[in-house]
Amino acid sequence: GESVGLHLPTLSVQEGDNSIINCAYSNSASDYFIWYKQESGKGPQFIIDIRSNMDKRQGQRVTVLLNKTVKHLSLQIAATQPGDSAVYFCAESLRSNDYKLSFGAGTTVTVRA
Amino acid sequence: DAGITQSPRHKVTETGTPVTLRCHQTENHRYMYWYRQDPGHGLRLIHYSYGVKDTDKGEVSDGYSVSRSKTEDFLLTLESATSSQTSVYFCAISGPTGGHTEAFFGQGTRLTVV
Numbered sequence: 001g002e003s004v005g006l007h008l009p010t011l012s013v014q015e016g017d018n019s020i021i022n023c024a025y026s027n028s029a030s031d032y033f034i035w036y037k038q039e040s041g042k043g044p045q046f047i048i049d050i051r052s053n054m055d056k057r058q059g060q061r062v063t064v065l066l067n068k069t070v071k072h073l074s075l076q077i078a079a080t081q082p083g084d085s086a087v088y089f090c091a092e093s094l095r096s097n098d099y100k101l102s103f104g105a106g107t108t109v110t111v112r113a
Numbered sequence: 114d115a116g117i118t119q120s121p122r123h124k125v126t127e128t129g130t131p132v133t134l135r136c137h138q139t140e141n142h143r144y145m146y147w148y149r150q151d152p153g154h155g156l157r158l159i160h161y162s163y164g165v166k167d168t169d170k171g172e173v174s175d176g177y178s179v180s181r182s183k184t185e186d187f188l189l190t191l192e193s194a195t196s197s198q199t200s201v202y203f204c205a206i207s208g209p210t211g212g213h214t215e216a217f218f219g220q221g222t223r224l225t226v227v
Contacts, residue, residue, distance in 0.1 A: 034215050034216075036218075041220075041221075042220060042221070043203050043205075043218030043219050043220050043221050044156070044203070044218045045218070046215040046216075046217065049215055089155055089156070091156075100146075100158055100161060100171065101146075101158070101205075101216055102158070103148075103155035103156040103157070104155050105153055105154060105155045106155055
């Protein structure tokens with residue numbers, strides 16, 4: 001079965017607000033995590049990644065937080081824009097498992113104008 | 114799309130027929146992957162390759178085979194298509210290092226088995 005999953009299948013956010021997308025993982029041995037964004041009709045696009053020796057990483061308008069104690073990963077999007085409407089996936093990887101990525105089911109984010 | 118081309122983009126085929134999907138990359142990445150995407154399941158790994166003629170099974174490999182005779186091409190074959198293989202198929206590439214790195218995805222192939 002899947003070892004990575006998202007808490008909520010859908011999230012509705014007001015334009016300009018901050019978004020928080022959550023992901024729980026079950027394998028404490030996972031040592032690399034990625035967030036992907038998928039727009040309708042397209043393939044997943046890389047947003048940001050984090051290794052297990054870190055607990056926070058920031059990109060442009062996005063921040064990923066990793067809490068290994070409770071096996072929780074989150075993606076924060078600042079000042080959400082209409083272009084942020086998409087499905088967001090978290091993925092995990094195990095070095096001991098040849099770096100293959102395992103994906104959760106995804107969260108659909110809808111930005112309200 | 115990081116130099117990844119999937120073909121065809123759409124295909125309708127009949128149950129029992131063989132189907133081959135092609136993934137072509139221009140990035141010279143070592144690692145290539147085939148995933149399928151179905152509602153409620155996210156992306157599931159079918160097969161992957163760590164180099165020419167070096168392939169292995171993923172979590173949903175039954176009914177699929179792959180081949181990689183050149184670095185740039187990774188072929189996914191459905192030997193005898195079934196309706197349960199109706200899905201969107203994504204190819205991904207990563208590398209060239211042996212450590213963790215993000216995977217880049219193609220645009221997908223929508224396959225319908227009737």
